[in-house]
Amino acid sequence: MAAALLALAGVHQAVYAQLTPVSWDGGNGNWEDAKWNGGQTAAAVFGDNRMSNGAYTVTIGGGSQVFYASDTLRDLRPRKNVGNTSITIEDGASLEVNSFNSDTDGVWTQWDADLILDNGTLKRTLTPGGASQAGGLMMLGSWRSVQNQDIKVIVKNGGSLQNNGQLWFGADEEHALGLKVLVEVNNGTIDLTGGTYPSANNSNLVTADVAFFYGTDQGEGNGSSGSGEPKGEHYEINFIGPGSMTVDQSGIWVYDQDSLGAWTGGSKTYEDLWNRGILRSHGINGKTGTAMANFFTVTGTPGAANYSVAYKAPVNVTWDGGNGEWKDAKWNGGQTASAAFGRNNGTENGHNAIIGGGAQVAYDAAANGDFRLKSGNGPTKVTIKEGALLSLDSANTDVDGKWTEWDGDLTLDNGTLRRTHSGTSLSGGILMFGSWRSIQDQEIRIDVKNGGRIENDGQLWFGAEADHALGLKVLMDINNGHLDLTGGDYPQSNGDVLVNADLAFWYGTDQGSGNGSASSTLPKGETYKINFTGPGTITVDADAIEVYDQDSLGVWTKTDATYQDLWTRGILQANGLSGLTGATFGDYFSVTGTAGSADYKLTSLLTAGVAGDYDGDGDVDGNDFLDWQRGGSPNPLSAGDLATWKSAFGSGAGTAAVGAVPEPASLLAALVGAACLAAGARRRTRQA
Known part of the structure; x- marks a missing residue:
């Protein structure tokens, strides 16, 4: 029974995903032993003892100790010549x-x-x-x-x-x-x-x-x-x-x-x-x-x-609890923001500002100016968790409000970052992930999970028009998180381009502005990613989504984008997959509303948990059987967990792109076909 299920799982992975899952069965042993994929030798699963060819996702876990003897097996040489081979030791x-x-x-x-x-x-x-x-x-x-x-x-x-x-x-x-x-x-x-x-x-x-x-x-x-x-x-x-x-x-x-x-x-x-x-x-x-x-x-x-x-890790600075204003003496046991961070309007000195316990912290941009995180003096981060809220309010005579220059990391773990406006401002201004204060090659990581939220009554920018650093990366992961970007109904008037978007992505060329610039006119090399690893949503309104591309002469081209356009471009992802990897948008997301109208909404089809998904990657495949076999399911080695895996096999986001699971007869035929695929070997070798 187990062998048949394993064969079915292995064929499904090998034929459709072009990767063969290979897992160590457990316990200690030698690499070449018959302890792979339910009792097979390394030579049987890899084609040789050295992993010279093929496309595999190899896993060794459960505290096992595996020994590879180079004197007899010669060079170990895992390769990507025919697929994205990886080895995970966990x-x-x-x-x-x-x-x-x-x-x-x-x-x-x-x-x-x-x-x-x-x-x-x-x-x-x-x-x-x-x-x-x-x-x-x-x-x-x-x-x-x-x-x-x-x-x-x-x-x-x-x-x-x-x-x-x-x-x-x-x-x-x-x-x-x-x-x-x-x-x-x-x-x-x-x-x-x-x-x-x-x-x-x-x-x-x-x-x-x-x-x-x-x-x-x-x-x-x-x-x-x-x-x-x-x-x-x-x-x-x-x-x-x-x-x-x-x-x-x-x-x-x-x-x-x-x-x-x-x-x-x-x-x-x-x-x-x-x-x-x-x-x-x-x-x-x-x-x-x-x-x-x-x-x-x-x-x-x-x-x-x-x-x-x-x-050198950022220094934790923790809100003492209860509600209050950012500047209050409620940090690290009674310090003011000025004392704890060195300034009232954010931090630039390698801190991790932590707000938890359901606290509500307000920041008055009219009184204190733009809120800004800087990372030049060390890695900087804000963590909002446990139902807490950080609210940044913009109320001043500038119609497009105060801007937020976010050049550090952000974790929203059942926490909310909210930007609002009041007074004469028409919106909460711009939230820039990667401003003119960003540093060349900087990675800004945004983690929105466990009910975390960004609520932005303004514009959310990835980059800062022409002014962000060269090589900027803004990497957002969402797992049971939400972006509510409804707002920003105004033209942004303080830059070179009239921007009227809830969500904007800037791909510039080096025109001499931004850290690392040399006026080369070459592309700045930005990387922007919104990667869903579980459920979640993004909602914009009539101002919707815009992508800006700059040519070598400094001229900008605006594209009014849909969510599927972001997917095609590789900005929007699901478990690292996108249109650039050949994945299908509709297998991972649904959309309600229309671009350019109110409440244009993206919903992730990834689930927080899939029955039978014992390795937690969002699908049920051969890897999950191998986890069950190693005792990695909720009820280790139980017949019930095996039955759950069998009934759910082929479900989840990872297999949606290939449709229904084939019948055993077609799987057997596919296995024969897959066995005929041969990987070309590089001719050059140092030793036999």
């Missing part, structure tokens, strides 16, 4: 990759897939006694990478990446053109102590715990033509929460290649990485002179043991 589990062979620099790990360490550990080690001096290289982006590939590494919730070897971003000059390696840390650690040896199998004698390779096109790597032009790599290690990174005596090296193929490289400090834009906090880096000391603490000395960098 729930206290670990994967140990051990190197022990006659090669002095160990066996290499060619990692060309995503990696999620969610309270899980990836550990690369060596067994003393052989010729190996360290755990070999781990390449995030090897010669097997694909042109313009994104490799994402997420270390969170106590996750840890431990490497007794070298960690390379890129592969000397052999990685693909346009390679991007994006590491994100949120309550995680990166321990790179180890790797004190020269690597003899590359054009640079590298002795580094972590190395970054910026190459030119010398005819090596996917997409290469021998042009001699820069490959266009992008590497970043971005901390969005607590965490640290540690190296030892081998330290940090950055290598740059010129058009003739010659390399220059040297030992670097964490501040060097910050200034180059590799090391980041909420996207912010040192390319425009922002001080690293406001975002990170460094201990130790370059070239010595335990040289470490740690995220």
